[in-house]
Amino acid sequence: MSNVTQMTETPLDKDWWRGAVIYQIYPRSYQDSNGDGIGDLKGITARLPHIAALGADAIWISPFFPSPMKDFGYDVSNYTDIDPMFGSLSDFDSLIAEAHRLKIRVMIDLVMSHSSDQHAWFIESRSSRFNPKADWYVWADAKPDGSPPNNWLSIFGGSAWHWDPTRMQYYMHNFLTSQPDLNLHNPEVQDALLDVTRFWLQRGVDGFRLDTINFYFHDKELRSNPALDPSRRNASTAPAVNPYNFQEHLYDKNRPENLEFLKRFRAVLDEFPAIAAVGEVGDSQYGLEIVGQYTSGNDKMQMCYAFEFLAPDYPTAPRVGEVQNAFSAAAPEGWACWAFSNHDVVRHVSRWGADVLDRDAFAKMLAALLFTQRGSVCIYQGEELGLTEADIAYADLQDPYGIQFWPEFKGRDGCRTPMVWDAQALQAGFSTAEKTWLPIPVEHQIRAVSAQYGDPDSVLEQYRRFIAFRKQHPALSKGEIRFVTAEGPTLIYERIFGNETLLCVFNMGPDEQAIPLPEGDWQALEGHGFESTVDNRNVELPAWGAYFARLA
Known part of the structure; x- marks a missing residue:
C-alpha cells in the first residue's frame, strides 16, 4: 500500500475543520473520465481546480468502495479498495496528491453501521450459527409464531428484519434487505472497523463523514419501539408516506453504547495529525440532543450535522433562531456542520422555493444565510450553480427508495443527476457517453459552469465571492x-x-x-x-x- 503524505506546505492547523466549507462530491455524477456515463475518481481529480477556485477548504466524497450498488455505494462489499467503475487505489492516491497540492483536504464517507450482503464478513456470518463471524451481524430467532423478533422498521419500507433460511434466523437491516446491520456490540467488529479507518488515514485522507452515525448500536434486549404520537411525526428522517415515522426510535438506534465506540474512533483519529470527522445524525426526534452528546468533551466527534436544515419546511427567520439556540442549549461544547442540500434530499432551491419568482436571488440569499451560521458548512455539488431538483421519469429511476414509494415519493435521483460543466458540450461536459447513468435535464445544462463563470450576477460567482468574504472575517467562520x-x-x-x-x-x-x-x-x-x-x-x-x- 502506498502512503500519501498530508498537506505540508502550510502550517499544521488541527482546528482546520472549525468553520470549514466542505464540498460534497457524489462520485457517480461529478465527472466521467472514460466515457461510460458514470463519474469516477480521475474525473474528480480533473475537476478539483473548480473546487479550489470556489474556495472550499475540503471535499467530502460519497462512497466509492466495491459495491453491488443496490444503494449506490452505501452498501459496501470491501472497505479497503475502490470499485472498478470508479478507478483504482492508485487513482485515489493521485486524487489526494492533487487535492493537497491545491490546498484542499479530502474527507471520505465511511459506512460503518451496515455492509452489503455480499461482503465477505456477511457471507461467512450467514453460513452457520457457529462460524468465527457468526456474531458479526445482528441475528435473532423468530417469535414462536414465526414473525420477526420485534416491531422495528426499515427506513426503506417494511420490517427491519429479513429471514435467512440457512441460519433459520432473522437478520436486522435498517435500510435495504441487502444492507445487513453490523453488530458493534462485538469488540471484534469494532476492531475491524477501526482497522479500516487506519487504512484510509495511512493513505492520506484528512477526515471522514460518518454515515448514519446514530445507527451503530441496537438494543441488546431487542425491545420493540413504542408508537409515536401523530402530532410528533416528522418526515425529515423518512418521507411522510413511510410508516417508519410512526415509531419513537428508542431501541433500534440512538443507543448510549455508541458514546464509548466514538471515543475509540476518536483515539484512532488522534494517532494522525489534524484529522477531523463529521457525523450524520439521522433522527428527526432527538437529532440535536444526539449531536450534543456526540460532540461533547473533545473526545468523540469534532462535529455532527442533524436534519434541521435538510427538512422540507423553509427555514423562516424564527426557525433559524430556534435551531441555533436549540443547538447551543443541547451542545454547549459542540460544533455543528450545517447543510441545506445533499445527496438524500430535494435540492433546497426547489424544496423551499417552489413559488419563488427570482430563484437566483433566493439561492444567493440562502447561500449567505448558510455561510454566516455558527458552525461549519457542507455544500452539495451543483448547489453553487443554483441547480433545481430534476424531474426524473419512472422509467429512468435508479434509486430503490423512489421505486419503492413512487409516485408519492420520487426518491433521491432528482438531486443526483450529473454535474453540468459546459452548456454547449455533449452531456454538458460530464461525459462523452451517449447515455449517462441518470439523464441531464435541459434546465440544468443552461446553468452549467461555463455559462456562469465570470458573470458577476451569477449564482456561481456569488458563491465564490461570499466564501472569500467569509474567509476575510473569522467571526463568520469561528x-x-x-x-x-x-x-x-x-x-x-x-x-x-x-x-x-x-x-x-x-x-x-x-x-x-x-x-x-x-x-x-x-x-x-x-x-x-x-x-x-x-x-x-x-x-x-x-x-x-x-x-x-x-x-x-
Missing part, C-alpha cells in the same frame, strides 16, 4: 452568534470573534423591506455581493436581500 431579531421575514444576528463583531441582516421574504439597524456604530462591509442602502439607520433591502456591517 465566532459566536447572538440573535437580535427573528420575526416575520426579518432576521438579524451578530457574529462575534475576538475584537470583531459583525452584523448580519436578512430579508427572507419576497417583498422589499426597510429594516431598522440595532444600536451601535455599524460600518457597512463590502465584497459580499449584496446591494443595499441605509437611510436614517434603516437598511433598505430588496426581496431576498442581505446587509453586512462591522461594529466600529
